[in-house]
Amino acid sequence: MSIHIVLVEPEIPPNTGNIARSCAATDSVLHLVKPLGFSLDEKSLRRAGLDYWPYVRLEVHESLEEFLEKYKSRRMWLSTTKGGKYYTEADFRDDDMILFGKETAGLPREFIESRRDMAVRIPMSESTRLRSFNLSNAANIVLFEALRQLGFPGLR
DSSP: OOOEEEEESOOOHHHHHHHHHHHHHHTOEEEEESSOSSOOSHHHHHHTTOTTGGGSEEEEESOHHHHHHHTTTSOEEEEOTTOSEEGGGSOOOTTOEEEEOBTTTBSOHHHHHHTGGGEEEOOOOTTOOOOOOOHHHHHHHHHHHHHHHTTOTTOO
């Protein structure tokens, strides 16, 4: 059993590092969709102290189009501030993919519109001036809800 976390064009290395650590700790699969705002070479990862990367089940994709073609038969949830329902209303299943957009812009608007029924959001105060949660926090919130719904498979 696995949940797949998909980061579309992530820009900030520490966010991706935090998410990678969560994926390693939960045996979830991490997908990174290029372009990336950082390097994944061994020297860069070692310098950042990311010694858990060997435990990350990682797939890197050249583009969103390539990723979508490869996984077109999979269910994909879009985590976005523009989601029509709360993430807790999603019915997560084994092998579901949860997509998150880049920190500065989120997922492409037309992509969200074409999959509106699979777009979920994390509730925020209406009075806040914040646009969204930090990417690594948002990914962890939604990941752990999906794992909770699945009974925390393989976790102790």
